[in-house]
Amino acid sequence: MNRTERLQQIIAILRDGRMHRARDLAARLGVSDRTIWRDMAELANYGLPVEGERGVGYMLRRAMALPPLVLNAEELAALEHLLVLAGAHHDTRIGAGAASLAAKIRAALPAPAETDDGTAPGLAEDQRLS
Structure with missing residues (x-):
């Protein structure tokens, strides 16, 4: 799984509105905790409403995704x-x-x-x- 796919997977997981620990996300995606920390910072830089911190967990506060679009x-x-x-x-x-x-x-x-x-x-x- 490349980074873009992993970021999309993280977003899909966080859409449930619950708190998710980096350790659990890392195990589910087959990466290190540190990779999840970096990915969460990247998602926040993209403007996603990610809340949380290392050692506590992460969650999305509100819906922010558009449905898939196909552009010509x-x-x-x-x-x-x-x-x-x-x-x-x-x-x-x-x-x-x-x-x-x-x-x-x-x-x-x-x-x-x-x-x-x-x-x-x-x-x-x-x-x-x-």
Whole structure:
């Protein structure tokens, strides 16, 4: 299981609203307690409402997940464009929110497929979420 899959598994486990100890999460996912601590910090950095601490446990305070979405190339291009516009907004909260949202989307996107010439289709590399 790679890190992205593990983070998704942790979110799925924490959705029950109960407190979960790092030791129990680590045993369930086959990693060390320290890995869980790092993963919980990463989830908090992504903006998930993770509460808790080492030695006590972790939980999510409120629902925050969207149902799975399937985006076509045009929808992804539109989303990328809107995030670029929001990132340039004069209100720094909106810009920061756009950057945070782009990071979450990048983490969830599969690796880009290559075309016959070995390049990724779609937007220029500096514009892509992935």
